[in-house]
Amino acid sequence: MKNLSQRLVIVLAVVIAAIIYILPTANPKLWPHKKINLGLDLQGGMHLVLEVDTEKAVESTVENITQEIRSVLKEEHMGRNIVIERVENTRISIKIKNGDNIDAFDKVFDREFADLRMLSRTTENDGTVNLMMDIPDKETERIKKSASEQALETIRNRIDQFGVSEPDIRRQGERRILIQLPGVKDTRRAKDLIGKTALLEFKLLDEINDPAEAEKGKVPRGTELLYQVKEDRDTRRVTKIPFLVKKRSLLTGAYLTDAKVEIDSQYNEPYVSIKFDKKGARIFGKITEENVKKRLAIVLDKKVYSAPMIQEKIPGGEARITGSFSDQEARDLAIVLRAGALPAPVNILEERTVGPSLGSDSIRKGLMSMCVGFVLVIFFMIIYYKLSGVIADLALFLNILLIAAGLAGFQATLTLPGIAGIILTIGMAVDANVLIFERVREEMNLGKTPHAAVNAGYDRATLTILDANVTTLIAALVLFQFGTGPIKGFAVTLSLGVIASLFTALIITRLVFDYLLLKRKMKTLSI
Incomplete structure (x- = not known):
């Protein structure tokens, strides 16, 4: 009896906590907590594909080196007869008019700019020396890669300060960045904020x-x-x-x-x-x-x-x-300055806006499919397992409640694939109860009392249920780790559903059976 009371307290605490986390979604005024986030496919928003102009990052680096060469030569009092220019975007042309300065120039250049690659070196009849230099290919590739990575982090920082809930920001290939901003209505402001170089x-x-x-x-x-x-x-x-x-x-x-x-x-x-x-x-x-x-x-x-x-x-x-x-322009300017300048300009290759009407239609159809599946499963369990089926249906209802609470508690995003994960979880949750009930039936057919049959059924089915759910959980975690946005949405609800199914099937239904058989002294079990 004492063990029964302890389990009842644990179950009540979990259920009450779940209700508390779900309340803001039903009515934000009831409880000061964030509600369930809806993905781009459910509440609408922006979908952008950007391309980082990495060539501009290389050009900017070459221009900085050109300015640095001028500064160093000025400090060495050598810049008067030397003309330095950036040509062909990524090359540096140096013309030394006074041939007497060439030895001193070479010493300074070898000391300060040894990393530059010499492309050509010619001497004219009047002694003028022409040099053509650029950045080595390996360094050029490093600059391009660094520009893409820095652009991704800078854009992520800007969007975080912009206040978008659960944005999806990731690289596509070497130069492209995919951005999904659920719930964003002022698309023009968002594009200006993301695309501003802010140098x-x-x-x-x-x-x-x-x-x-x-x-x-x-x-x-x-x-x-x-x-x-x-x-x-x-x-x-x-x-x-x-x-x-x-x-x-x-x-x-x-x-x-x-x-x-x-x-x-x-x-x-x-x-x-x-x-x-x-x-x-x-x-x-x-x-x-x-x-x-x-x-x-x-x-x-x-x-x-x-x-x-x-x-x-x-x-x-x-x-x-x-x-x-x-006021808004000043706030946006402060955001981009705090987040840092983009290392290179970004160009919008693809832009899509998902309207809230499309999102609400997706929600309606997704919830309808979930409700139809839920109702069919409920009727099947009641018809086939009678009172035990009702207990399984109660556990199924609590299972969905726990999944919703998990989404709110972890501030995960519910997407259309996520709803598919919940529907799959409904079937998996019932499957665990089916395994237990069939075991209980076998034990009762062997002549055991209802309480002994329930104990034996749970003991023998638990390992099988754990094995099936843990392997599914591992697969869900792999999907979350390596999947993209929609796949991650499916993996999140599937993971929460697996954990909730184990709790409802092994603890809540067992608690109800023990209450009926020990507390209410039921002599027969309707299964």
């Missing part, structure tokens, strides 16, 4: 040359023509202000530690406050100290957001990005 750069303005001349095609060497785009919120008119900006980046967003939205007390407009790490703060302080009374452009994805004049050294490592933002 933040601080560059000095070229205040000597005229931007108007640059717009005619006369862009001076070492500078680039960028625009600041402003939109009047009342008239919706867009104006573009040209800026001549020096190509060399003095500081990038790689040193950012935080970006948050704040409100300007003077104009009551939102802006993005950014903060650098120690190294970034040191570089920023040096930049502002050396360029007092010069204008510093804050450039994001080749667009100038602001170009304030440096009045004095700024030692704290903090800056602000202004640009007549709306």
Whole structure:
């Protein structure tokens, strides 16, 4: 009797906990817990396939190396007669006009840039030496692979901060990324957030040359023509202000530690406050100290957001990005800056939007198939096993309750294949009871009392049930580990169903039988 009471307490505790976890799904106001997440196929949302432009990552690396070569030669006081350019996107052309500098150049280059591959080296009649270099193939492949991996992590960080529940983000092949965002309704905002490169750069303005001349095609060497785009919120008119900006980046967003939205007390407009790490703060302080009374452009994805004049050294490592933002634009900008810049642009290859009407239709048909299967199984068990069948049906109902509680408790996502897993579990749960009941029948036919027959039936069927369910659980775990989104949804519900089936078949039904035979003193067993 004492053992019976202990089992009853355990079962009641599990059932009450399951009900508590399910309540928010039925009515979110009843209990402060997250409800069951529905997958893309059930509640609608976005499906995107992106391709990372890894060639741009290689080009960006070559451009950075080109800038670094210029800086090193300038420090060595050798840059006056040397022309360095990036040509053919991924090659570096070096022209040394004064042949006397070639030995000193070779020493510096062998010391600082030994990893570059020499493609050609020619000498003209006047002593000018022409060098052509690039990055070795092995390093190029590493850059491309790293760009794809970094893009995946950056996009995942952005989506996590965007607040999408249970997104599915994974690589497809070498350069493609598959993204599924259940429940997303503002698809335009999501695409902008995911696809924004978010390369933040601080560059000095070229205040000597005229931007108007640059717009005619006369862009001076070492500078680039960028625009600041402003939109009047009342008239919706867009104006573009040209800026001549020096190509060399003095500081990038790689040193950012935080970006948050704040409100300007003077104009009551939102802006993005950014903060650098120690190294970034040191570089920023040096930049502002050396360029007092010069204008510093804050450039994001080749667009100038602001170009304030440096009045004095700024030692704290903090800056602000202004640009007549709306609250949502400022929040999205802060998200992409916190998550980091994409190492290369991404292109949308495939875009699908699953409407909520399609999702609700899938839910309706999936639930209908589950209900039909459930009702048929219930009637079969009652007709074939009588009162014992009713006990099995009670266990089946609790089995579905436990699966739903597991989905809510682990914050798993219910998909259409997941509903198929629940339907399969209904059959497996009944199968365990069938094995037990047939064993009990055999024992009763041998002349044993109902209680002895039940004990023997459970004892002999338990190993068989455990063997069948554990092997199924192993298969489900393998599917979850190596499967994609829909397969994982099936594996989750199947795993939860197997565990719930073992609990209901071996503990709950046994508890009911023991209660009827020991507590209520039943003399016969309807089976």
